[in-house]
Amino acid sequence: MKSGKQSIDNNSSAEHVEQHLQELEKADYELLYYSQEQSFSSDEMTRLVNEERLNELMAQSDAFLRGLNDGIKDFDKSTGN
Structure with a gap:
């Protein structure tokens, strides 16, 4: 009898944890959704x-893209295309 009550309690606990996790997931999604809706003024930005x-980051990305483009051109020349 006692083991039957334990399994019921365990199921209740597992169900409670599952419900809680689903609520947390929903809250995280809502937070993400609403945070994307906020716009910034030019002063805030x-x-x-x-x-x-x-x-600096833009200059690095420009240099990377130039190097990548040169590498592609060199590859095309070496393959005869």
């Missing part, structure tokens, strides 16, 4: 974005 670092 200016305050948030490190312009110097952004320019």
Whole structure:
């Protein structure tokens, strides 16, 4: 009799945990959804974005793309295309 009650309790606990996890997942999704809906004013963006670092990253990406493009051109020449 006692083992039957334990299995019922275990199922209840497992169901409770599953329900709680589903609620957390829903809350995370809602938070993500609503955070994407917020727009920033130009003043907020200016305050948030490190312009110097952004320019450095853009220069690095430009250099990477140039190198990639040169590599593709060299590859095409070597394959006869």
